[in-house]
Amino acid sequence: MTEITGVILAGGKSTRMGMDKAFIPIGQTTMIKKIASELRKVFSRVMVVSNKREFLYQHLGLPVVNDLRSGCGPLGGIHAGLTFADTPYIFVVACDMPFIDARLIPVLVGTCSGYDAVVPRIKECMEPLFAVYSKSCLPSIEQVIDNKNFKLVDLLSRLKVNYIDESRLNLVPDLKRVFININTPRDLLELVKYS
Numbered sequence: 446m447t448e449i450t451g452v453i454l455a456g457g458k459s460t461r462m463g464m465d466k467a468f469i470p471i472g473q474t475t476m477i478k479k480i481a482s483e484l485r486k487v488f489s490r491v492m493v494v495s496n497k498r499e500f501l502y503q504h505l506g507l508p509v510v511n512d513l514r515s516g517c518g519p520l521g522g523i524h525a526g527l528t529f530a531d532t533p534y535i536f537v538v539a540c541d542m543p544f545i546d547a548r549l550i551p552v553l554v555g556t557c558s559g560y561d562a563v564v565p566r567i568k569e570c571m572e573p574l575f576a577v578y579s580k581s582c583l584p585s586i587e588q589v590i591d592n593k594n595f596k597l598v599d600l601l602s603r604l605k606v607n608y609i610d611e612s613r614l615n616l617v618p619d620l621k622r623v624f625i626n627i628n629t630p631r632d633l634l635e636l637v638k639y640s
């Protein structure tokens with residue numbers, strides 16, 4: 446998969462968690478290391494998008510780029526990922542999804558031709574932070590940012606999106622687990638259930 450760059454979004458404030466979610470320990474590793482290793486199974490190019498100091502990510506051995514439009518949440522990270530990637534598409538993952546599974550990625554990537562984005566939709570719930578985006582999204586992203594609307598659902602409503610439902614993603618045993626994201630200390634405690 447040479448035409449796509451894997452992008453880890455790691456520029457969030459982690460306000461609800463109270464500590465940087467990227468570096469939360471998960472077993473013998475950390476959230477961001479685990480995600481980087483899943484992406485490396487599929488992509489030869491993987492980058493981190495953040496607005497924090499680069500040395501924090503040095504141990505990952507990955508290129509790090511900074512948000513170009515700050516204060517826009519994950520949308521700013523997607524914007525920077527698309528701008529800096531030298532591939533026509535990127536695959537975006539949030540750094541707070543410890544159970545992502547690389548086996549699902551080819552299903553999403555394999556259907557991106559002709560679309561601005563490919564997004565899983567599980568029981569009517571969109572998963573835009575485990576999704577494919579094309580550089581063709583950039584004008585719409587810039588428009589919504591200029592309008593100070595940082596909601597990903599509003600961006601998606603302007604794009605040609607291929608929504609992938611669970612029947613096409615059922616090649617992993619527990620699909621719900623894959624899309625778990627961690628926001629609060631309580632979410633972290635509940636992880637025990639899924640480990």
Ligand SMILES: Nc1nc2c(ncn2[C@@H]2O[C@H](COP(=O)(O)OP(=O)(O)OP(=O)(O)O)[C@@H](O)[C@H]2O)c(=O)[nH]1
Pocket residue numbers: 454455456457458459460461462466494495496512515516517518519520521522523538539540541574628
């Ligand atoms: N590059 C970049 N990534 C971001 C930004 N804001 C959020 N993210 C990432 O997007 C994903 C989802 O973030 P959220 O949980 O919505 O926001 P957060 O700021 O990390 O957490 P809260 O402060 O608790 O809302 C995480 O991987 C974040 O690191 C941003 O401004 N820039």
